[in-house]
Amino acid sequence: MVAIAVSSMTDLAKRLERELNNPASFRAVVTRVLLRTGVNLREPKPAQNQDTALVNKVAAALAEMGYQFHG
Amino acid sequence: MDQGLLTREGLHTAFSARTEPAEAGRELVEQLGAVDAAAVLFFASPAIAGARIAATLTDRFPGVPVIGCTSAGEFTERGTATSGVSAVALPRGIVHRGAAALARLDSGVEQGITAAIMEVEKQLQVSLRDADPARYVGLVLIDGLHGSEERVNEVLGNVAPLLSFVGGSAGDDLKFVKTEVYCGGAASDHGAAVLVLDLAVPFTIVKTCSFEPTGKSFTITEADVPNRIVRQLDGRPAAQVYAEAVGCAVDALDSSVFMAHPLGLMIDDQPWIRSPQQVVDGGAMKFYCQILPGMEVDLMRGTDLIGDTRTALRDAVADLGGAASGAVVFNCILRRLEIDAKDYGDDFVAALGGIPCAGFHTYGESWLGHINQTLTAVLFGR
Numbered sequence: 001m002v003a004i005a006v007s008s009m010t011d012l013a014k015r016l017e018r019e020l021n022n023p024a025s026f027r028a029v030v031t032r033v034l035l036r037t038g039v040n041l042r043e044p045k046p047a048q049n050q051d052t053a054l055v056n057k058v059a060a061a062l063a064e065m066g067y068q069f070h071g
Numbered sequence: 072m073d074q075g076l077l078t079r080e081g082l083h084t085a086f087s088a089r090t091e092p093a094e095a096g097r098e099l100v101e102q103l104g105a106v107d108a109a110a111v112l113f114f115a116s117p118a119i120a121g122a123r124i125a126a127t128l129t130d131r132f133p134g135v136p137v138i139g140c141t142s143a144g145e146f147t148e149r150g151t152a153t154s155g156v157s158a159v160a161l162p163r164g165i166v167h168r169g170a171a172a173l174a175r176l177d178s179g180v181e182q183g184i185t186a187a188i189m190e191v192e193k194q195l196q197v198s199l200r201d202a203d204p205a206r207y208v209g210l211v212l213i214d215g216l217h218g219s220e221e222r223v224n225e226v227l228g229n230v231a232p233l234l235s236f237v238g239g240s241a242g243d244d245l246k247f248v249k250t251e252v253y254c255g256g257a258a259s260d261h262g263a264a265v266l267v268l269d270l271a272v273p274f275t276i277v278k279t280c281s282f283e284p285t286g287k288s289f290t291i292t293e294a295d296v297p298n299r300i301v302r303q304l305d306g307r308p309a310a311q312v313y314a315e316a317v318g319c320a321v322d323a324l325d326s327s328v329f330m331a332h333p334l335g336l337m338i339d340d341q342p343w344i345r346s347p348q349q350v351v352d353g354g355a356m357k358f359y360c361q362i363l364p365g366m367e368v369d370l371m372r373g374t375d376l377i378g379d380t381r382t383a384l385r386d387a388v389a390d391l392g393g394a395a396s397g398a399v400v401f402n403c404i405l406r407r408l409e410i411d412a413k414d415y416g417d418d419f420v421a422a423l424g425g426i427p428c429a430g431f432h433t434y435g436e437s438w439l440g441h442i443n444q445t446l447t448a449v450l451f452g453r
Contacts (some may be wrong), residue, residue: 004421025204025233028439032228034338035440038291038366042339054365064225065232066200 009044015069036061079444081341081427082397083160084147087270096127106160108132110169113133113139114431117243117450125253136171140212143242144432148423150418159429165396165451171266173254180222187265188230199231208381209236212264215250215434220441221264221361235276237449239401239433268275275390277448278346279383282371287316299358308354316370333444334368346443359443363386381422391452400448401432407432
C-alpha cells in the first residue's frame with residue numbers, strides 16, 4: 001500500500017495532470033488506470049471520489065507506473 | 072486500391088498460401104521484394120513451421136528485427152485466408168530503426184517483460200520511459216493460451232506508461248492447443264515478442280469494435296480475476312443476470328449469444344470489450360479477459376462490423392493528414408468468425424482501403440490493456 005495524503009480521486013487526477021502536463025499522456029495513463037482499477041480519474045463516480053480504499057488502490061496503480069503522490 | 076488513402080510508397084506486404092515452410096518463405100521473400108527494411112513481422116498458420124519462416128526472413132534481412140507468431144487466420148490488403156502466412160516489411164523511410172526481444176514468461180511475466188525491455192533499450196540506447204511517445208511505438212505479440220495478456224500489458228505500462236504497445240495474442244486456428252511467438256531465431260509457446268520502432272513518420276493507433284451500449288449496465292460484485300471468471304453481477308449469479316438482460320434462459324446461453332452481446336467497459340463513450348466465453352461453475356461466467364470487482368460494464372449489441380472498420384481506418388488516415396503508408400493490423404478471432412458467418416471476407420479486405428498492411432486474426436488484442444472482439448492497428452503516415 002502506498003502512503004498518500006491525497007484525499008480524493010479529483011485531487012489525484014489534478015496531481016497526475018500537473019505531473020504529466022500533456023493531455024495525450026494524461027489520457028493514456030488514465031485509460032491504463034481505468035483498465036486496472038475500474039476508476040475513471042477524469043470522471044470518478046461520486047461514490048468513488050472519497051472512498052479511501054479506492055483512492056489508495058488507484059494511487060498504488062499510479063505508483064506502479066512510476067507516479068508517486070505523497071501529498 | 073483506394074487512392075484517397077494511399078498517396079506514396081507504402082509498406083511491403085506479402086502472403087503465401089503454401090504450407091511447406093521453404094516454399095512459403097520463398098514466396099514471402101519474393102513478394103516483399105527489394106526493400107531496405109528496418110523491421111519485419113510475419114503471422115503464420117500453425118500448420119506452417121513458423122520458426123522456419125522466421126529463419127528465412129532473418130536470413131533475407133540480416134541485422135533487422137524479425138518478429139512473428141502463429142495465427143487464427145492471416146490477411147493483407149489483398150486478401151484474407153487461413154492456413155497461410157502474411158508478412159510485412161517496414162522500410163527505413165518509415166521506420167528509422169527497430170529493436171526486438173523475446174520475453175520468456177515461464178519464470179514470471181514481470182521478469183520476462185522487464186528483461187526484454189532492457190534488451191530493447193540496450194539495442195536502441197534509449198530509455199523507453201523517457202522516449203517520445205509521438206516518435207516511438209511498440210508492437211507486442213503474446214502467446215494466446217496462458218492468459219498472461221493483462222499482466223504483460225500492465226508491466227509494459229509500468230516500464231513505459233506513455234508509450235503505446237499495440238498487438239495481439241497468437242492463435243492456432245481455433246485448436247487451442249499451442250501458440251507460439253518468434254523473435255529472430257528464438258521461439259516460445261509461453262512468451263511475448265516485443266518490437267519497438269523509432270519512426271520517421273507520424274503514426275496513429277486504431278482501436279475499433281462494432282458494438283454499442285444497449286442501455287443495460289451491471290456492476291461486477293464478485294469475480295475470480297486471475298481466472299477471468301465473473302461470479303456475480305449486481306449481487307446475483309452472473310449468468311442469470313446476463314441471460315435476463317439478453318432475454319433468454321441461462322441454458323440457452325451459447326457462443327452465438329456471447330458473440331452478439333459482449334460486455335463493454337466504457338471509457339470516454341468508447342467500449343473496451345470483454346467477451347464472455349462460457350457459463351461455468353453453475354452460474355458464473357468465464358470471459359476472454361479480466362473484469363474487476365467494482366467495474367461497471369454495459370451490455371452491448373452489434374453494429375456494422377465492415378462499415379465501422381472502414382470508418383475507423385478512414386478517420387485514422389484523416390488524422391494523419393490524409394495519407395497512410397501502411398499498417399500492421401490485429402483482428403479478433405471472434406470478429407473473423409462473424410466475418411466468416413456472414414461471408415464478409417472480401418468486404419473486410421475492402422474495408423482496409425488498399426492500405427498496405429499485414430495482420431492476423433488474434434486470440435485477443437492489446438493496447439494499453441487487453442481487450443476482446445476488437446481490431447487494433449498501428450497506422451503509419453507519410
